[in-house]
Ligand SMILES: Nc1nc2c(ncn2[C@@H]2O[C@H](COP(=O)(O)OP(=O)(O)OP(=O)(O)O)[C@@H](O)[C@H]2O)c(=O)[nH]1
């Protein structure tokens with residue numbers, strides 16, 4: 001836990017020696033929930049153990065009612081201890097279980113927390129949860145434990161989001177990056193830029209009280225220089241979005257082309273399994289087929305699509321619309337053509353619309369022909385393949401990995417990168433700082449007041465990223481994506 005990002009420190013976000021801008025965003029007063037929540041924290045299904053988690057002021061009181069063991073009852077037990085016993089529903093024993101006691105504020109949520117580790121499978125955990133709810137806890141909402149950790153000042157919003165990223169990580173690299181974010185790697189950067197802007201804004205406000213002719217000449221240019229520096233820091237943070245997007249969402253790699261060119265064959269070869277139906281009749285694949293795999297530590301969402309052609313059939317046309325929609329969103333399109341068929345007009349239009357540096361052309365079926373496509377595909381990388389055998393598959397895999405890797409800082413240790421939500425706010429803050437610089441550059445006193453307002457707006461936007469300032473609907477939006485029990 002990084003003390004800098006501890007939201008209970010939110011009211012003291014400004015360094016004390018700094019002149020404080022008159023209207024810095026006011027941090028939300030922490031809202032401390034006063035009820036006790038419970039949920040099954042483990043995934044459903046057969047497993048060794050299942051965990052029911054209870055958090056809130058009555059967690060230990062609830063445990064006293066449902067758990068019996070040798071020695072002290074749960075509420076009399078020391079923090080960070082465990083004991084073996086039985087979960088009971090009145091006289092009836094429900095399960096053997098281990099009870100863990102964590103006391104406020106040294107728990108995940110910052111509240112008293114009890115975990116009951118019973119046997120796996122859905123029946124034991126559901127019966128334990130029912131007893132716990134009968135004893136006075138209420139069912140937790142999705143993400144509510146983590147939301148409490150945020151509200152109780154254990155973590156900031158960026159760290160809370162990292163919990164979900166970690167749970168959903170699709171590759172080792174993505175998991176390590178999420179862990180860095182959870183441990184405050186990204187929050188420190190956001191807090192650093194917040195303080196940087198706060199210092200400039202504070203000094204700017206101090207100049208507003210000076211009569212114009214008494215203001216030393218170099219003051220405004222110096223403030224512009226520092227504001228530009230802050231703008232550049234924002235810029236470099238925003239530049240991490242692409243890497244963050246690839247690691248969080250997975251790179252969308254879309255295989256497209258006319259019917260029968262071997263798209264489904266390529267999907268199967270890359271996955272190493274016969275996932276999609278392959279057949280000589282054109283139009284076999286009607287809907288998109290999506291599978292995940294990992295290349296160079298980057299998670300991929302590999303999509304096979306319906307072949308592109310004019311069709312009378314409604315179902316096929318719907319499939320082709322889906323292909324086009326996927327192509328628009330693709331991080332990396334792979335366009336297949338057949339070595340024994342000339343390109344048609346639709347091929348050429350599509351190929352000319354492919355993003356440069358982010359697309360691959362595969363000429364498949366080189367065993368059947370060798371139409372000379374000279375120059376048509378430039379500047380995209382072109383790979384010749386015979387996917388009916390395995391020829392070209394490794395090269396395709398290598399080029400896919402290479403193009404995506406070039407968008408990541410693979411030399412560096414996996415590190416936290418910004419998400420789409422962060423980007424929206426940071427882009428707004430950068431715009432504010434850019435406008436403030438323009439205004440200050442104009443050198444007029446009335447402009448300085450406006451510039452100061454834009455800097456306050458920038459501070460508010462960065463505050464919204466970390467949760468120094470937040471609206472309840474923002475929290476609802478973030479935490480509703482979590483599972484129940486986290
Ligand atoms: N000769 C030869 N045949 C191939 C090659 N690659 C794929 N095929 C065959 O071409 C036919 C079509 O392959 P698919 O992978 O189903 O083609 P598709 O592009 O998915 O076709 P649609 O789903 O209809 O759009 C199948 O009979 C494959 O076995 C190749 O390199 N050489």
Ligand SMILES: [Mg+2]
Nearest residue numbers: 263264284285
């Ligand atoms: Mg197919």
